[in-house]
Amino acid sequence: MKVTLNKLQRLQCLCLLVTSLLSSTVFTQGVTLNHSVQAIARVQNNKALLRWATTTPSSWIKANTYGYQIERFTISRNGALLSPPEKKVLTQEPLVPKPLESWQDLAENNDYAAILAQALYGESFEVDGMEDEGALAQIVNKSKEVEQRFSFALFAADMNFEAAKMAALAYEDTSIVPGEEYLYKVKAAVPQELQNINPGSVVIKSITPEPLPAPLDLIAVPDDKIILLTWDYEMFKSLFTTYYIERSENGIDFKRLADVPLVNLNKTPQSDRLRMQYIDTLSQNNKAYYYRVKGISPFGEESQPSQVVSAKGIKKLTATPQILKYELEGSDSVVLEWEFPKEAEKEIVGFELNWSKSKNAPFQVVKKLLPGDRKTRYLNLTSSNYFTVTAIGKNNQKKESLSTFVQTIDETPPKPPTGLAGVIDSLGVVILKWQANIEQDLLGYRVFRSNLENEEVSQITISPIPQNTFRDTVQIKSLNSNIFYQVVAVDKRFNTSEYSEKIKLKKPDVVPPSSPVFKDYKLNGDGVFLEWIKSSSSDVLYHQLYRQNVQESEKGWELLFETKNETTFVDNNVESNTKYRYAIFAQDTSKLMSEPSTPVTVVYKNTSPNVNIIKGFSAIADRTNNAIDLNWRNTSRNIVEILIYKSKKEEQPVLWKQISGSINKIQDKSVSPNNVYVYHIKAITANGDHSEIKTKEIEF
Incomplete structure (x- = not known):
């Protein structure tokens, strides 16, 4: 069995899919380099249908030899979880693809079964006769043969469930019980030392499934002998692998446009189209056709049809208007002239004059004109005007001329900006703001700066800025503590306004004063x-x-x-x-x-005596005991020491006693009659101060 172009032409050159077909199936969304099994399941007619595939060509080749094992775990029954789940091995022997001779009947009646058999058992897997089928087909034709086999096998399995079962890529579990929930585990029986293939699993409830939904948002866009059909792909990409388009001429009897379903060829890991598209070529215009779309699941199920849409091919408008010239009338009026073939007037219902203030801004319709018009006047010009003329076809087709720029004469400058204000933060960043000008032709603003109030300002903006704010940076640690700014406005003719009022901004003080x-x-x-x-x-x-x-x-x-x-x-x-x-x-x-x-x-050190420390110093003769009694009062608790000096009159005093500061009296028994004694007393404080010396003279 060798697959030739004749066989594949009816499949619309499915070879273009190659490895991207993996991402078109439900169970292989996303590209992965890991060797693993991925599985999906669906309940149908009191049985569970399983589908799986490996994620790499090499693991698929090995699994075809060693087969797959399926285990079922009952995890809940009538809403109650089972702990532990009930395990059942569904395949006593690993599932492997049926031998070649078993494929004969199915392959003769189904193209997908024939392709799957060829991918499994064909001596070679080349797509002949595709050299002239386009660059993509040639690239695929040069890819490795094993990748071609793998890609075609998975796609063919998606399209025919019976063929998928024969290829050991599908299984029917007829032993399910209503009200139970199952986890199916599909493992490749490839020895781990040969290749480590991670098993796949899927959970399913044994309830009556809802029917497949109908594809959504089918739209028909007519053109000259073609109709573009587009519908939502993103919503049901997990349900539908492919689609069939059906067409009718009466809205009742529908027929498929091709035997081979459509696949999303634009889906890649880097880009994912949200809608499917198909172009139907028509033999004539102005004839109504009706269309509907059906989705096909990986189990070969066919969905309900989408809503029916209708469209007619429309003759393309060939002539395009061209603006020839314009002539200004004053400061706010212009007369425009354009050309359009006279013989093409029968194809249109009229013209539209479109205006925009910018070439890149959206144009708006400002005037509707008759098919025979070739000249019109437009009032209310601004400083900048762009015009186009659009021919409106009878089928609502449009042909638009190139744009023409019309500029009025303007020598009036804008008003000077007002409300200029600003702040400087501790890093020296200046934020300036001012009131925005209201002139329609305003181009922007120029900002000026000076370091001194009477110094001429210098421009610090390279070109006019469009916003009414500006960010500047100044040196904080400098000799001048203030900075000055002014702003001017500039229109699109580069007329410049007067300077705004100059403002003074005080720089944040970050420099400490000099030291005293x-x-x-x-x-x-x-x-x-x-x-x-x-x-x-x-x-x-x-x-x-x-x-x-x-x-x-x-x-x-x-x-x-x-x-x-x-x-x-x-x-x-x-x-x-x-x-x-x-x-x-x-x-x-x-x-x-x-x-x-x-x-x-x-x-x-305090050198001045404290006269108030010692008071009441007295000397009294006690002739009975042959002594002299000395008494005084200490007026400070801070006295630590008392010094008493003694001498006979006319002699030099000498230190007689050095006593504690807490004592306030003492008796001198070293005296003799008929002498005049002189006593001096001085107090010493804890901080080293001393009192004024007190003196007493006594005759004994």
Whole structure:
């Protein structure tokens, strides 16, 4: 059995499909390089019909040798799930294609069975006589023979279920029970070490299936001795593999246009047409024909017919109008003239004048004219006008002339833009907006910029921009703190408006002020005197003086003083023998803080005595006990030590006693009569301060 062109001509050169036929079947949607079995199923007349195929030519060849095994799992019964599912092996021996001699009767009566038998058992599988059948056919003819066998076998199996069963690509399960749901598992019996082929599975309920739906949205588009038929493919692509088109001359008796069904040749992994198309060639125009479409499932089932549509071939309009010239009449009127053959007037019902403001914009009909008209006047011209003339045929055919551009004289510039405003963000991005001009012939806007208010602005747009917004970028860290903008409007004749009002935009302040500098410091009895030189930045708002106790640095810095104009400060809240560090900052109007000045570190020591620490110092002679009693009052808890000096009159005093600051009296027994003693007392505080020396003189 060798398939020749004579056999395949009736199948409309199905060889064009090759591997794309895989994607035309329900169970092989999408291209895959995996070796696997894919299956579909349908209930019909109390039996389940199974169809399957492998996804690659090599796996199909091996499965033809080793066969397929089918297992059925009952997963529910009367709505109740079965756990575990009931398993049944439907094929005790693997299904393999029937031997060649079994195909004789079916192949003689069915072309698809003959092709399937040839794909399985033919010594060669060449499509003869196709060298002149087009480029696609020649490409297919050069493809590998095994791919041709695989492609034709799957398509032929889709078209004839009996042939599919004989080729071990289909199975009928007649043991199904109503109310049960099954999972069928189809496995290729190819040894795994030879090729790993993944099994396929499908779930089906044993209920009476609904009939196949009719194809949708059949449309007939007439032309000269042809009618284009198109219908929805996407909706039922999972149900129908192919389609038959039927035609009638009376709307009752329909006949197929071809013995071979139509396949979607445009379906590829990269592009998927949503509609099917077919062109029917007619022997004459003006005769009504009726059409309907039927879908064919992979089980060979035929759907209900689609709705019937009707159309007539129409004679093509051959003549096309051509605009010859135009003449302007003032600023808003034009007279157009065109030519059209006089003898072709009988084919048309008139002309339409079409206008558009742009060559690429949609044209609109602005005037309807008679078949004998060759000239017309159009008013209300704009600055830009495109015209075409369309001849309207009696069958509603249209022939449109080339477009003609008409431009009016315009020396009036647009009005200057208004409402210019803008903002600058912290990154220096400027957003400008302004009110859109209302001129019909507006081309766009030009944007200008300057760094100084009295400086001449420079254009920063390369060409007019159509939108009334603009995005610019400026350098934030620069010497000038402001930037200035203006905008002009430009029409399509390049007339330019006056400048808009100039606006000033303040740049975000991201540069901190310069640091102030300490000029001098002094330590005296009043505290620590500090003097500084202010920051040189012009936008400084405050100077802030901070202090840190070095011995208590973990407490951080303390704000002492904030000023706008002063340059000196006396810190009188200091303790003696304490180390302090001072720093001064400048803060500008944007609350940016300068780097600190070079810190000043000092150790404060109080050299002025505190006269209020010791009071009531007295000396009383106790001649009975031969002693002198000294008494005083401590007015501060901060006294840590008392120093008492003693001398005889006219002699130098020497340190006599060094006692705790909590003591406020003492007795001196180292005295002798007839002497004048002089006592000096001084208190020392915890921070190193000392009191004023108190003196008492006593004669003993």
